Amino acid sequence: MTALRAQGDWPPVVVASVFQTGLNLMRDLLRRGVRTVGVDCDGSHEGFRSSYGKSYLCPNPDTHPQEWVAFMIDLARKLGAKPVIIPAADIFVSALGKHVDALKEHYIFSLESIAVQAALATKEQQYALAAQHGLPIPSTTYIQSRADLEGFVSNARFPCLIKPRHQREWDALPEGNPLRGLKLITAESAEVLLASYAHTEALRPEVVAQEIIAGGDDAKYCYLSVYGTGGRRLGHTVVHELRAHPVLFGSGSMVEPVVDEEIATLCDNFLRGVGYVGICEIEVKRDTRDGVVRLIEANPRYSVTADASVCAGVDIGWLHYLDLIGQPVEPMEATHLGYRHVVLRRDIPALPRYVDRGMLTWGDIRRSYRGKLAYFDFDRKDWRPTAATLKGCARVAVGMALRSIGLMRRLPD
Template sequence: MNKAVILGCNYYIGLSTIRCLGVHGIHTVAVDYNENDRYGSESKYCSERLIAPYYKEDPKGFVRFLIDYAKNQSITPVLIPCHDSYVEVIDEYLEELRECYFIPQTEKGLYTKVMNKETLHSLAMEHGMAVPETVRIDEENYIEKVEEIIKYPCIVKPTDSPTFVATFRRKLFKVYNREELLAAIEKAQKADLEVIVQRIIPGFDDHMYTFDAYLNQDSKVTHWVTCQKHRQYPINFGASVYTEQKYVQELYDIGAPFLEAIGYKGFAEIEFKKDAETGKFYLIEINARITNLNNLLYKVGVNFPYLTYRELTGAPLEPYAVKEDKHRVFWYAYEDMLAIKGYIKTGQLTRKQVFVSLMKKKAYAIWDWSDPKPGITYFKKIAGKFLKKR
């Protein structure tokens, strides 16, 4: 009877969340800030479509909209964000929103701590987690430290990823010398964005792994899955476009104690990179909301949106972990085609390697034969952009 209010359905993360809840008959409410590209809410499992004030331009109005909606319901709804910016707003107004919504996290500020690259770095070091060597640009003689400790090439990385991505349409700057380093920092400063400089952990994109977990209200990991990335877009420093479920016990052994120690609650995805030279896993970032891989996680046996809903509404599911390889991959076909072109052009992959990889069983980002409308809507959008460009 509790409704599930899903924030951000103009992307396939929101779509997969709607489906994961809708298949269990849960009333889903898709909330966006405009009507453009909200193909996720075209799903047959979407029960309500709402337009709220734009959270970036009017965060207070957005929160007031959510509160007013919840107060008009006879039973407390569950609130599920599907984008980092929504998580930031929830964290800022956590106390007010928790009065009328079920939200896993109870500690205000913790979402922000794990999403912010600088505070996450400090938090990880406090708990003995391996993190890439980092230099802050407000340190004395930071350029010399970069050149002595980190060396080139290195990355200039934002502390606030959502704003950086919205500004530059990329996750970071890769620099090869002092001139490029200074130019990248200047770009960030002109945009009023804080950045850090970090060592690149050696290894191809298939050295990127994820530990996806749910922690209950006692901050204990109850469900988890591990995955291995194969391709990203943009290549080397982008989002997953072709990722396989892969059982790696070591990721649980590293990630679970850390999340439990910091008192985390709800869903989290830790991204790791395995050093190609030493085999050591380094923490790269944490996603504090449902992620790109959600449909893959669902297909291999863990429905994170649903188990979140069940625990918060008083009917938790039995603990479960995927401790075998299911040989299924997440595939975002459109961006993977762009990625493949880049990998082949740069000589990082051959056509044969790509062809062989595509033979695996898929968990599609958007397409679903039993729920085709979102996929058709998305295809029309891409086709329209292509024709316009031509």
């Protein structure tokens, strides 16, 4: 029998990252009665303004690894009991993998697959693992130099893209660099792809080059899951992406849970094959040319879209916590399918781009907001982060109004 609430003597949880993703996980665990705190090296993230639990500003584990380890050990001691740690950002997945020996005496986490989780946090390793374990991928090459990229484009079918191994690598590019902050960059020709690579070649030469999987945003799906000790699947949900931001190549801004046995089986076989334990999101796309489901990326952590699984009746953060502390868990599947999950900070900026491209009408958009909705970043009980979301959405709405009367230029693609 799976417990519904924590008992008073159960271990606390440290959520690593208090961007809205980790904050939502904190909220869900606190509502289950789990003593929960957050840590993050970015003081601008929502957890530092939230009413859900306390968040601590920690050193950056990439730039100050030893200071981060010392901070985390000190925090565990202050909590008074050996806590569970659950990463909600790649930077902390990687840090946990690098410092497992220093932290395993102070925190509860999955020692079974921490190396696999750390490997999946880098693009080149996750594609290699997918190829080894039967999860189809688009034509992909790990690039370390211009010569590598020239070799790739000589045989590639365009359009293609390049993307960093970790998102934070391009986030750290200098101000003014056209790739700074981008998730990826696309190109219709070899010349354009090589020109784009020139902006990162001297600073971050390691990228992943890939042929683009054919199809729109509505050809994309996410498999949201949690695996327990021994690789047993404890819960999963498949969601269908309806929109994304940026359009065509961004993360889902509106999704809905569906039953798709092909995708569930394909992703389950992959994660069992690599011996995965923990929380994982796998984003895939059903190629419109041949119907083959191919990997876009795997996120070996609690993700933005993971919040949709909770709404569907599979609380993957809670199930993961129970498994880590040795409590029994009965496997669960999604039971609440009749709703759409919306990330307002992504969806509102995406809407005028869909309209400008002729992919949707405003009537289509209005209809998509009818019926039962669940929100990633709108919570009446947590007004400060919600106010920031609404402020951002209001700025976008004003821009849309000004463009409609010709006072602002059309949005770039």
